[in-house]
Amino acid sequence: MRPSIRKQTVSVTPLQALDQPALFRFEDPQTGANLSERERRLLVGALNFHALMAPQRTLRIHLYDGSVETTPRLTDDSTFDGLSRNNRHRIESFDIVSSVSVEEREPELTEAASARLVASPARHLHVSSDGVLDSDPYRPQRPGLIGGIARSVKSRAPLLYDDARDLSLLRFRRKLTTAIEPRDYEAEFRRGGAHEDEVIVPAGPTLEGAQKAVIIGLHWFELGGAELWAFETVRLVREAGLLPIVLTNRDSHQPWVTRPELDGALLIPFSEPTVQSQTAGVEPLLRSLLRTFDVRGVVIHHNQWLYDRVAWIAASRPGIPIIDSTHIVEYSGGGYPLSSAIASKSITTHHVISPSLARWMTDVQRIPADRVVMAPLGGLTVKPKDAVFRARAAGEQFTVAFIGRMARQKAPEVFITMARRLKRQGYSLRFILHGGGELSSWVDDIIEAEGLTADIVRRTSDTPVAETLDEAHVLVVSSHNEGLTLTTLEAIAHGVPVISTDVGAQSDIIPASALVPRHARLAARRLAEAVAPLVDDEEAREALWRKERKAEKKLLSQQSASSWFKEEVGSW
Known part of the structure; x- marks a missing residue:
């Protein structure tokens, strides 16, 4: 049996203590509290949903315990009928009364809206405790033989797995x-x-x-x-x-x-x-x-x-x-x-x-x-103002950075393979892999397997991005797929040039000379080839940054999303 995350008895916050809108009241206004802010917001959100679904009704709420693998069960179909294998360890029950008004409609339409699941007064909820945040987010594994083969290839030959995945995506090209x-x-x-x-x-x-x-x-x-x-x-x-x-x-x-x-x-x-x-x-x-x-x-x-x-x-x-x-x-x-x-x-x-x-x-x-x-x-994190090239100080070790979630889309394994290639070619470089996510443990295992523990500095998302950019001489975007990354805009505004896979709208900012194909093994090789000439050529590195800064300023000279949306919503 998997270990429980929540050990203590859980109770809910009194209504008068809530710091967000609520569409219900507790039947017992003296109900105690032992929830964090995150847990409280999730629970209130779930109760708001069920209050809206059952106007003016009294609902019996059952709370269940779970493990790190049990994501919150707040609104899904199992919350109505309780038919979930996760509903084994009930930790508390209480009543709420919906304060949502009843809509007067034709009886047959009222029946049609509630006949499937909502008639029962019981609701079955799980709010995961903050303890789950100490572990990588759990993502269910693909079952069966094919799933087992995929997991084996992914762990032992991650770039081969990426190539196979790219081949499977060709059917969507049209x-x-x-x-x-x-x-x-x-x-x-x-x-x-x-x-x-x-x-x-x-x-x-x-x-x-x-x-x-x-x-x-x-x-x-x-x-x-x-x-x-x-x-x-x-x-x-x-x-x-x-x-x-x-x-x-x-x-x-x-x-x-x-x-x-x-x-x-x-x-x-x-x-x-x-x-x-x-x-x-x-x-x-x-x-x-x-x-x-x-x-x-x-x-x-x-x-x-x-x-x-x-x-x-x-x-x-x-x-x-x-x-x-x-x-x-x-x-x-x-x-x-x-x-x-x-x-x-x-x-x-x-x-x-x-x-x-x-x-x-x-x-x-x-x-x-x-x-x-x-x-x-750009206006969200970067302003179209003057920026200064981040020059390399005398004796400073050349640093290559990756900033992003540890997720399949961001392809951290490609960055690691690029780092291995550069090391084998004799370059004495420092690498920073900055970010957290569901693949964090897998990424750490790859770094160790490649013998790069001493070469790659791992940082979580708790570290400010600016701190990593202060140390970087080039940012590498190794993603399989992207839009236009905020980290690209931030790096350039920070004086750091960017080398990227040719994905999404990266080409709107990054010149062709700093773009490489997105396919994993080819990307790892070409990223290494693009980084290598910049290590000892400050003029080339600054020239690349100036091209990117010019493109960034052109893009950011247009009305920002924040400015446009502020005007739009102001008319509502």
Whole structure:
């Protein structure tokens, strides 16, 4: 049996102590508390979800213990019926009463919305303790023989695994260059459609005097450049005097849920799949939100659950602004920009962060140019001001840096292989591998197996990026896939040139001489070849930086994403 993370008895915070909006009250207002800020926000988010799903009802909440492998179970289908193998160790039960008003509707529609899962008064929740954050995020392994072979290859020959994965992605190539057919929502409810036995029931009118709000869909509350921008939009919505209603739809322990940008927001972190409770055409959670709050707009940041439902929102609130913000076209079929294109009939504005992605939206997906806004993220962490080249001091060891999550997309294994090649070629270099994530332990094992423990400095995301850039002479972006990395913009603004794989919109900043193919083994070799000439040639290194700085200043001279969004949300 896996060890429990939470040893103590857990109880919930009194309502008067909550520091975020709540749509319920505790039946026993004297209920005690022994939760951290992160745990409290996750629990309140789950209770808000279930209060919205069961207006005016009393719900019996059962809390369960878990292990490091048990991500929070807050809203998914198992929270209604309790049918999960993780619900073995109940640690507490308590009652809440929903303060959400009941919508008066036709009886058959009310029944249709609640018949699948929500009728029971019991809810079964797990809020992981802060202890799980001490371990790498758990990601379930692929089962079966193929999964075993893949794990073996990944651990013993990571670049071979990357090459095999690239080959498997070739089947998606056509999607990247072909316009997708936008979704016809109403056709899905006609004869022969996916929902032919359902009906579209638009949301009822908003309650008089309801608080003005904006629904914001995020991927998760974890570290990432896309998340930094998403949190910035939450902050700007709050500054505009509107309540941010923040939904996430990716399983996670949500370490960033305590970020100050989220203070005062109504948070609903999903656990997936949250499907059966959301009756097609009725959408009980969203209709409850649209009735309870005066929703003035919708913003989507890589949230598939919300992409799937914007057509219903548009049908329920005609003319409501719906903004989508995308960063990167995935090689595995297009990713979120493709989801955006599929939902384009319902999206009023497609925000993109680079000229390359703007061209993909207009030229490939044929979205009208007046509905595509290109506004870079530079203003988020980098200002278009004067920068000074980071010269190498006399006697200073040449330092090559990697800054990013330890995740498949960022390809830290390619950086490690590049470092090994340079060492074998006789270069005496220092390497910094900066970042944390689900592959951290695997990355550390590779470093040890390659005999590079003394050569590569490992830093977690707790170390400020500026500290690493202060020591770096070149930043290497080894990613398999990217949009336009914030670390690229930060490094250049810090006086550090960048060498990168030719992915996403990196070519909007990085000249061809500093771009290498993205395929793993070739990338490792070519990155080493690109770094080597700069080690002892300060003029070449500075010339590369000046080219990149010129391109960066041109990009950042355009209106920033923050400035554009502030104006946009200010009109809501």
